[in-house]
Amino acid sequence: MSGPEAAGNGPLIHRRYVFGLLLRLCVTFAGGVGILFVILYFALSRPLPGDYAGVFHALRNLSPFLRPILAVSVLVYALLACGSTSALCVYILHKVAGPLYRMELVLDQYRSGAPTRTVSFRSGDQIQPLAQAFNLWIGTLRRDRQRWLATMKDAERHCLQDEATCRAEMEEALRKVAEDMARYH
């Protein structure tokens, strides 16, 4: 099948987008772990005292000394990872949240009775079939509307003849329109 219907059957969320998100998450988490490693490396890599007793006492006292360093480094990791992941979520998920927001505006506009334009999302946005399905629905409604108006206009042409023919044609047109509208349920 070709044309808009085929385009409307595209994936809601592209596999590439999901892989891109996973890859960025991987890089973000790896960066966070890397920072955690660097902090702990600098805390642990200080040379121990040269003599035997000095090393013994240093090792005995290392655990209580390391505890706050460990806590702070984990906190720094958590803050950095959370910050960068939040930024990533806002940037990447915007490709879904943006079109949803736009569709909500269009639906509100449609319900208020204001003229509705064809919806198109930005390139790179996901959930494209949503816009295509909405356009298909509005397009069908507009075609039906034009057909109903054309049927009524056609009946009005007979008003150039006598009154009875005009009325009969108008009533016939109304029956046609009502019959046509029956498909909506």
Place this chain on the structure above:
Amino acid sequence: MRNSALQPPRSRIRYVSPRFQGPAVLAFAAIIATGGAIFWKLVDSEFQRVFLHTAIRGHYAFDSAYDIVRDLLARHLAGLFVGVFLTGSVLVLLLVAATRHGIGKAVDSLRASADGDLSTPTGTGPIGEFDRFGKKIDAARSDTLASVLKIRSEAAALAAGGISPEEFRLRWDELKQRIRRIAP
């Protein structure tokens, strides 16, 4: 000269949708915080055990504390990365599945609307943002159906006859106006 009054208003781009992105950000933050807390708990107890054990054992053939815990630290850091990344990946896949399900239902509903079905609920599911969106679509479909049914019953009433020519003409024009208001 270009008249700015004739330009269509540019829609404002909103990058943050707290209802959609907010829960995802919170879920990722919870995963990272949980991973960090588990890492801290495990590494802290391991460090205490390893340093004490090394101090008692003697034979200090190392230059720094890092040389003692290098493998242990590498193992736990790898565990932290794998754990957080795998859980995050599962969350991403769940988000994608929820989006596919919710928006898929909305797309199906709009396609069904094009075929004339304006009454079957969209059924986007219980997830907040999609549920709200599905209700918006249902409201738009419901408005359209109400409008079409009203026009249809009016058309049928007019077609039934028994109305004076003046009133018929008046209601005919009104009906045309109502039809024009469908999907403006």
